[in-house]
Amino acid sequence: MxxxxxxxxxxxxxxxxxxxxxxxxxxxxxxxxxxxxxxxxxxxxxxxxxxxxxxxxxxxxxxxxxxxxxxxxxxxxxxxxxxxxxxxxxxxxGYSTDNDEKPSKTQRERPLQKGIIDTANQTESSLLTSLAQKGLKVTKDPSCSVYKLECDVVVVGSGSGGGVAAAVLASSGHKVVILEKGNYFTPEDYSLLEAPSMDQMYESGGILSTLDGKVMLLAGSTVGGGSAVNWSACIKTPRPILKQWAEGNKLPLFGSPDYLSAMDTICKRMGVVENCTEEGFQNQVLRKGCESLGLEVEYVPRNSSEHHYCGSCCYGCKTGEKQGTDATWLVDAVDHGAVILTGCKAERFILENNKHSKKKEKKCLGVVARSLNKNITKRLQILSKITISACGSLLTPPLMISSGLKNPNIGKNLHLHPVLMVWGYFPDSISDLRGKIFEGGIITSLHKVVADDSRVRAVIEAPALGPASFSTLFPWVSGLQMKESMMKYGRTVHLFPLIRDRGSGEVKEEGRIKYRLDRLDKENIREGLRRALRILVAAGAVEVGTHRSDGQRIKCKGMREEDFEEFLDGVTVEGGVRSREEHCNLYCSAHQMGSCKMGSIEEGGVDENGESWEAEGLFVCDGSVLPSALGVNPMITIQSIAYCLSKRMAESLRS
Structure with missing residues (x-):
């Protein structure tokens, strides 16, 4: 009951x-x-x-x-x-969505409610009233059927980049409007049901792939963006990456004390902790396997308490302990007068010829948006001094291009951190490893696969896999085999190697994503898969395998070392479903970055301040500005960059 x-x-x-x-x-x-x-x-x-x-x-x-x-x-x-x-x-x-943890505190009011206007529940007349009540100047333009709003800053997107930028600028005394096409949910709202949660909180309902079907992509689409549904990993930008960006890409920001300080500020605001008092089943396996092999294994910092034991944060954190932007930076923004329009999608930036600058041909005056509510027929024309695109690496470039920007670098250099998975089955009889794969923190441990030259080739982590995702990704060999695999679901551990991909893709139109791995990427993934399989066997798996389409697997009981080595030699990194190879793989991506990268006018979509090379007053504050792939979970990096860029914007508004 x-x-x-x-x-x-x-x-x-x-x-x-x-x-x-x-x-x-x-x-x-x-x-x-x-x-x-x-x-x-x-x-x-x-x-x-x-x-x-x-x-x-x-x-x-x-x-x-x-x-x-x-x-x-x-x-x-x-x-x-x-x-x-x-x-x-x-x-x-043996699956359950039960969550023994209760919300850490009962909230009388939804934290962002005083700043939210849910356009899905508005009429045209009530929308006007709500906007005025939030302190926005609204006028009706009878000639073109739009409502005109005026503010200092408009931010498209409420995720890691947009949430931080909105908070910094609102706290600096500026009137900020945030557009979010997704809905606003709080811990009390979450059901932890996989299908409706994916449908409502992920881009394209969690069913989004590259054009060739090779890579499945997960991207948040709700208030808080990816930070509301990610796996809580809070890893600072690695020092070698900062050095490369500062020196190789000639971007001094990443070698500055300001950036290092920003990372500390971000982690403090999000309540990041270094330790975990009790790990879930998959991370127990990762740790035990590494220790058995004498490999180094690290705890992963998280934006939750060290006691947080929630395996369902990918469907929203029902305990309310995970501190995404919806629970931190957006709260700060709303407390300083920011307004969040949910169910509202940006259509194009408002650009005009720039008469006052020879450096940039265009000037951005704001954004045109529409409510996804069919009862609201008029567009919103939001006029602002500064316009920020923070709708993520998959949506920022198409929005900029459809608005008329011509920079050929926009939409290119898309990196995905593509992963393949391996699995190991651990019967309940293995008593020293307790729990199910859907219990406990999703990522609390990691292992780095390091080359002889100390270069990190891959980072091995554990994923979140609900039963529907499991049944979709697990290779189908026969109906009987699939049902038996599902019977083993709760005790089938998955691990994946995350690589810093050198290959890249492009996204010029919404939903049309191209991507290609390069040779070194495939070699690093293969080495990561082999290492992950060794870890699973060392932890006590009775059977291990890959997600290759032929159901590649080996039973471990009585397995000779030479048999295992022969099996590992047969682990290959195949192409996608349209590769015409004998076997195929389905890659996954939860991190998208670099598609409007920060750099020189010859190679970047934006400059070091995050401002468009073509349009004055148009900035980007999301993962698309990363100069290259990162190689670790990117939330802290995205938020730190947004913090630095929005501080500069606030200063420019003051002057």
Whole structure:
């Protein structure tokens, strides 16, 4: 009953459940028969006596029997999908969204509520009233059907870059408006249900890939952006990277005391801690495997308490302990008068010929945006002294290009930190490793794969994988094998090597992303995969494998050293699904950067101040300004850069 109560209290958009009302898919009966046959092939009904995986009960429980007998061709699949609080599949695979931790403090008021205008719940008349109540000057332009707003600064995006920039500028006494196309949720709103959470809090519902289908991309799309759904890792910009950016890229900011001080300021505001009192299952495995091999393993700083044991922060932190921008910098911004328009998407920057400067042809006067609420038909024309694009590496370049900017560097140099995963199965009988893969902090440990010249080739970490993501990424060999893999879900540890990619891609149009790895990237990923497999075996896995399409795996019991080495020699880094190779891989990316990089006019999208080379008054404060790939989780770097750039903007407004 407590579980059902918790679900009912979640935000309506995050509750899941059965589709309300009628739904027409538009397929003919023959098309539906074909689709049912395909779904039934991938998820067939299997007599439970054919199972090979032992269960906790003998004979199997009704939920396990129902799980094996279920078919993808049965209602409600594929007519509709259903994810409710009584899903029997979760019981069969041992999954639960229960969270024993309660919110660290009960909040009488949503922290950002006094600054939020949720355009999804407004009419045109009430929107005007709400804007005026927030202290904004609004006029109606009858000639072009727009509402004109005036402010000092408009920020497009509320994530790591936008949140920090908004706070710094609002705290400096400037009227700030923040545009966010996603919704605002608080810890009390989160349901921890994978499907609705991904749909509402990630770009394209968490289903976004490169054009060739090779890389699946995760990017936050909610108030707080990626900082609201990331895995809490708070790693400062590595010293070698700072040296390269300062000297090699000729960007003095990264060699300055100001930048080092900014990183300290960011970590302090976000409550970053260095230690973890209790690690979750996957990180226990990573640590044990490294220690067994005599390898160094490090704790990862996090923006939560050292006791934080939440494995569901990727769906929003229900305990409220994770300190993303929605709980820190945006609170500071709102406390200083900033206004956040949610459900509001920027369409283009307002550019005019610059009559007062020979250096830059254009001058930015603000942004044109629209509410995603169809009841609000008029555009918002937000006029400002400074305009900041902070909508991330996948959306900032398309917005700049569609606004008329011609700099060929915009949209290029996109880096993705592409990863491949390996897995190891640890039966419940391995008693010194407790828990399930969805329990405990997501990233609390890491291991660095270091070359002979001390260069870091890869960083090995553990991911968050809900059951739907697991079933999508895990290689399908047969219907029986997939069901048995799902039965092992809770005790199948995944690790991945994160590389600092030299290959790059481009994003010139929204949703159209191109990317190519280079040879060294593939070598580093392969070395990282091999190291991760050794770690899993050393930790006691009874079976290990990769995500290669043929289901590459090896059983560890009685395995000879030469057999394992032969297996490792066969671990390869294949192309994507359209590579026409014998086998393929599906890469993943949770970090996008560099697509509007800071640099000279010959190679950069913006200058060292984050200002467009073409348009005066237009700045970028998100991951797209990074001069190259970073090689570690980028949140602290993005926020530190935004802090430094927005400090400079505040100074320019004062002068």
């Amino acid at each position: 407590e579980e059902e109560k918790g679900r009912r209290e979640a935000h309506p958009l995050l509750r899941g459940g059965r589709r309300q009302g009628s739904y027409s898919h538009g397929f003919s009966s023959r098309e539906m028969q074909s689709l049912s046959a395909i779904c039934g092939t991938f998820i067939p009904s299997i007599p439970v006596e054919k199972r090979h995986v032992g269960s906790r009960e003998d004979p199997p429980s009704k939920t396990i029997e129902a799980f094996y007998l279920a078919s993808g061709s049965q209602h409600p699949i594929p007519d509709e999908t259903n994810e409710n609080s009584k899903n029997p599949t979760w019981n069969a695979i």
